[in-house]
Amino acid sequence: MKTLRVGLLGCGQVGSGFFSLLTAKKRFFETEIGVSFELAGVAVRSRKKKRPVRIPPSLFTEAESLVRDPSVDVVVELIGGTIEAKSLVLDALRQGKHVVTANKALLAEHGDEVFELAHQMNRAVCFEASVGGGIPVIKALREGLVGNQIDAIHSIINGTSNYILTAMSEKKIDFKQALSEAQAKGYAEADPTLDIEGIDAAHKLAVLARFAFGGRVHFPDIYCEGISRIRGEDIAFAEEFGYRIKLLAIAKLGADGLEARVQPALLPEKHILANVNRSFNAVMLHGDEVGDVLFYGRGAGARPTASAVISDLVDIAKQPGRFSATTAPMRAIRKNLVIKSISSIQSRYYLRFHVVDRPGVLAKIAQVLGGHKISISDVIQKERSAGSIVPLILLTHHAHEKNVRQAITRIDRLNGVRGKSQVLRIEGDA
Amino acid sequence: MKTLRVGLLGCGQVGSGFFSLLTAKKRFFETEIGVSFELAGVAVRSRKKKRPVRIPPSLFTEAESLVRDPSVDVVVELIGGTIEAKSLVLDALRQGKHVVTANKALLAEHGDEVFELAHQMNRAVCFEASVGGGIPVIKALREGLVGNQIDAIHSIINGTSNYILTAMSEKKIDFKQALSEAQAKGYAEADPTLDIEGIDAAHKLAVLARFAFGGRVHFPDIYCEGISRIRGEDIAFAEEFGYRIKLLAIAKLGADGLEARVQPALLPEKHILANVNRSFNAVMLHGDEVGDVLFYGRGAGARPTASAVISDLVDIAKQPGRFSATTAPMRAIRKNLVIKSISSIQSRYYLRFHVVDRPGVLAKIAQVLGGHKISISDVIQKERSAGSIVPLILLTHHAHEKNVRQAITRIDRLNGVRGKSQVLRIEGDA
Known part of the structure; x- marks a missing residue:
């Protein structure tokens, strides 16, 4: 039986979940998997903090000494953030330890440095928990789909945003109400910015893209747009169109x-991604041999995340002697992937305007769109009393993003158009 | 670089796809993955047969000699069937070779023998391609979800049946028309029995259950019901109910x-499995840590299957020296999993009767159901001309299968009820 000494950095929700799993299933791992996990120490900021599990006080230690403890084989980093976590992860690698991390921000923003050092030291950096929680999508990319060239990723990888959008749709509530509900239920943090503005999803996309396409992804170049501009009426109108x-x-x-972009978008209701609801995540990959494959599950939470961390640890334990890092991280640092400007992309669009309900407004809008080579496929305009403000919804055929943006700027200045217009892409059409 | 000598048994559609992939990506595997695959020989029944790829004639050989060729490290079995394939696979293992197979029938019906011998010989039997084509679901079960106890599988694992049901729904055609269309497009074989009667799905379920739950599954005990009894009206009525x-x-x-059962069943239209359409497959697993996870993709076809075979070969190549079989197969032969009788199961039901449209028939049916403790939740009865035969559809609350069967036997004998009634389970309700 192989023994692996584990140093745990961080013991919040996820760290506690990991501790519980490791403790509860110790015998299972020993008898069924043939691996004995020993916890060398747990580094926390506050030893007094209330935790869902009781950590034996003798295990508490300092992070700096834990990553240098000669008895430790693997450091499990569950602190989060990019400053302290980065220095500890790099330190652990320099000390010849393997690293398992759930930290997408660290890998998205400093992945080059981390993977380069791991490569030099011939140590593993495993990160199944960083994208899609307990869904084994990184393993699929690195091993299960090893015979494929992956050329596309379509994913729902922020559970908070998906919970909010699902609640807005099912309960006919607006964004603010749905956010409050998500916060009350623990699906959104007190400061939800990272989640609702798409930054967390962009971090995860950077990690996926690096390993799917085998190259460096410059994180700040990922176009990132969140869901805070989505209104209840947009969801309702989108549903009217299917x-x-x-x-x-x-x-x-x-x-x-x-x-590479994170954006709210319309999907046909029968598209499999359109049926990923609540806090669930899903990653669809397209490979040249396999075609479309999709991986679905809980993208966050203590137990799913712990499930992913454990699978990384078992992989490390099963490697003979020194870990020979899989080829993916090495391929991934070799070339630069240049991200195209968002304005060069073509798509179908959903456009929602608030217009004064009087003759001629639709004609003027249609004229501007036509002038920018944007042709309309569908229209909804609901009758109200003359002179009131009504929503006008247009779906377009394929158009250039650049043209759409220019047209919208002009339309927003038209007499009879009120407020800022809504522009959303339509994805997944046949 | 590691070199793996591969002997290929069978070169039909899937074998040809495998040959193409191996040839086209030889350099990729050598430079990026660090594995050199050498094809030692290709055993086929007819060397003259027209194939989608040209096999160099020097590679053709006899199956019996290929599995005994001392230079061969791994035998890839893509013959199918359970007689010749079984003797060749067992022979290959006895000769100390690893085996990669796509053969679900073999593993479902003779898995105990195959895995036991592999265990004795300390050789690998890899079978990612046997379930879900290119979807890496076996790897997920064996490695990605290693920290979980799996307690449920819900899956769509026969692409032919799913193609037919999707066509019936989308095109409003009946079973026979949809089957003909599937045959014309190559999604169904000339003799479609294995697919449409659920036997292929039951084979795959046996393989999944063995590794998900870690035990022997006695294949003949799996309840198996196909889709040939499903009428267009059943699909239409089910859709009326959502x-x-x-x-x-x-x-x-x-x-x-x-x-353990294969059955056509109703799923709520927003359930993710309800949105797996055409020839796609999906496997949903429930783990104690991770909750629900789902894997989706093409369940058949030459290239997806070849993708799975290649990932198995890379796994074997990356194992140090002798392959230490993963723990799963060893766990899997340890205990017997006893399959419960189908009559002990509880469910909600969809019941469809053809009744003479006259007063009192519904009352009589409802009375029989009530007498068997089956309560009705929803009814559709469409008006036609009096005295004609009309469909009557009832959805029930939870009821015992045994009671439902007894009730249906009585109802089918009632005056005013014509033909055999339809009984389908409703799954996936909250």
Whole structure:
């Protein structure tokens, strides 16, 4: 039986979940898997903090000494953030330890440095828990789909945003109400910015794209738009047309570069991604051999995340002697993937205007769109009393993002158009 | 670089796809993955047969000699069937070779023998391609979800049946028309029995259940019902109630034994499995840590299957020296999983009768159901001209299968009820 000494950095919700799993299933891992996990120490900021599990006080230690403890084989980093976590992870690698981390922000923003050092030290950096919680999508990318060239990722990888959009759709509530509900139920944090503005999804997309396409992804170049601008009426109108609105993280590799963006978008209601609801996540990959494959599950939470961390630890334990890092991280630091400008992309669009309900307004809008080579496929305008403000919804055929943006700027200045217009892409159409 | 000598048994559609992939990506595997695959020989029944790829004639050989060729490290079995394939696979293992196979029938019906011998010989039997084509679900079960006890499988694992049911729904055609279309497009074989009667799905379910629950599954005990009894009207009525009909392969581990069955069933239209359409497959697993996870993709076809075979070969190549079989197969032969009788199961039901449209028939049916403790939740009866035969559809609350069967036997004998009634389970309700 192989023994692996584990140093745990961080013991919040996820760290506590990991501790529980490791403790509860110790015998299972020993008898069924043939691996004995020993916890060398748990480094926390506050030893007094209330935790869902009781950590034996003798295990508490300092992070700096834990990553240098010669008895430790693997450091499990569950602190989060990019400053302290980065220095500890790099330190652990320099000390010849393997690293398991759930930290997408660290890998998205400093992945080059981390993977380069791991490569030099011939140590593993495993990060199944960083994207999609307990869904084994990183393993699928690195091993299960090893015979494929992956050329597209379409994903729902922020559970908070998906919970909010699902609640807005099912309960006919607006964004603020849905956010409050998500916060009350623990699906959104007190400061929800990272989640609702798409930054967390962009971090995860950067990690996926690096390993799917095998190259460096410059994180700040990922176009990132959240869900805070989505109104209840947008969801309702989209549904009238047979679509649902989802926050999608998309990356596509083309001959002319990489498309990488996080955006709320419309999906046909029968599209499998349109049926990923509540806090669930899903990652759809397209491989040249396998075609479309999709992985779905809980993208966050203590137990799903712990499930992913454990699978990384078992993989490390099963490697003979020194870990020979899988080829993916090495391929991933070799080339730069250049992200295309968002304005170069073509798509179908959902456009929602608030207009004064009087003759001629639709004609003027249609004229501006036509002038920018944008043709309309569907219209909804609901009658109200003359002179009131009514929503006008247009779906377009394929158009250039650049043209759409220019047209919208002009339309928003038209007499009879009130407030800022809504522009959403339509994805997944046949 | 590691070199792996591969002997290929069978070169039909899937074998040709495997040959193409191996040839086209040889350099990729060598430079990026660090594995050199050498094809030692290709054993086929007819060397003259027209194939989608040209096999160099020097590679053709006899199956019996290929599995005994001392230079061969791994035998890839893509013959199918359970007689010749079984003797060749066992022979290959006895000769100390690893085996990669796509053969679900072999593993479902003779898995005990195959895995036991592999265990004795300390050789690998890899079978990612046997369930779900290119979807890496076996890897997920064996590695990605290693920290979980799996307690339920809900799956759509026969692409032919799913294609037919999707066509019936989308095109409003009946079973026979949809089957002909599937045959014309190559999604169904000339003799479609294995697919449409659920036997192929039951084979795959046996393989999944063995590794999900860690035990022997006696294949003949799996309850198996196909889709040939499903009428267009059943699909249409189910949709009126907000459901879709899918051929589900379900296994659940409970304290009182294993539930294992293949059946067409109704799923709520927003259920993610209800949105797995055309020839796509999906496997949903429930783990104690991770909760629900789902894997989706093409369940058949030459290239997806080849993708799975390649990932197995890379796994074997990356194992140090002798392959230490993962723990799963060893766990899997240890205990017997006893399958419960189908009549002990409880469910909600969709019942469709053809009745003479006259007063009192519904009352009589409802009376029989009530007498068997089956209560009705929803009814559709469409008016036609008096005295004509009309469909009557009832949805029930939870009821015992045994009671439902007894009630239906009585109802089918009632005056005013014509033909055999339809009984389908409703799955996935909250």
